[in-house]
Amino acid sequence: MNDNIKVTELELRIFQCIWQLDNLATVNSIIEHWPDADAPGYTTVLKTLQKMESKSLVDHQKQGKQHAYFSLVNREEVTAGRLGTIIKRLFSGNKLSFAEYFLQENEFSQSELDELKALIEEKEGGRKNGHK
Structure with missing residues (x-):
């Protein structure tokens, strides 16, 4: 990608x-x-x-x-490029600042919060198994 x-x-x-x-x-x-x-x-x-x-x-x-x-490119590739530009320009490349802003500025249902937690746990699990 x-x-x-x-x-x-x-x-x-x-x-x-x-x-x-x-x-x-x-x-x-x-x-x-x-x-x-x-x-x-x-x-x-x-x-x-x-x-x-x-x-x-x-x-x-x-x-x-x-x-x-x-x-010739998929939606995810275009989205990653656009989002990368936003994070770079508006958050000085700091992904954590972007995530904090996103969480503070949006309302989430409990099921959405549960899904976010599951995504974080999945990401953590991948790192423990030697993946990025």
């Missing part, structure tokens, strides 16, 4: 549309499935997809006269 994937906000929104469309989307289908009313124009989406293709983030296949684009 590549944690160094850096995407812009526009690229992230395009990814979200591609993933929503079962990882195969034309420029028009991306615009039609844009998450809010402020969809970018055709040329903006096309040029952004071309840049994403040059960065090996997406590729395309011919569908008649159109190109259908698909992601």
Whole structure:
């Protein structure tokens, strides 16, 4: 997994549309499935997809006269890259400060807290067994 994937906000929104469309989307289908009313124009989406293709983030296949684009990276890789940037910029790279902020600023149900505890225990167990 590549944690160094850096995407812009526009690229992230395009990814979200591609993933929503079962990882195969034309420029028009991306615009039609844009998450809010402020969809970018055709040329903006096309040029952004071309840049994403040059960065090996997406590729395309011919569908008649159109190109259908698909992601070459998964949601987890993109999320890790975005989150890494946030932690680096807003928390000076301190993951513990980020975790503390996240816990203090959000309401959690008891079942969510139990799940968080289980994730921490799982992580601790992996370290005891010689894993990172």
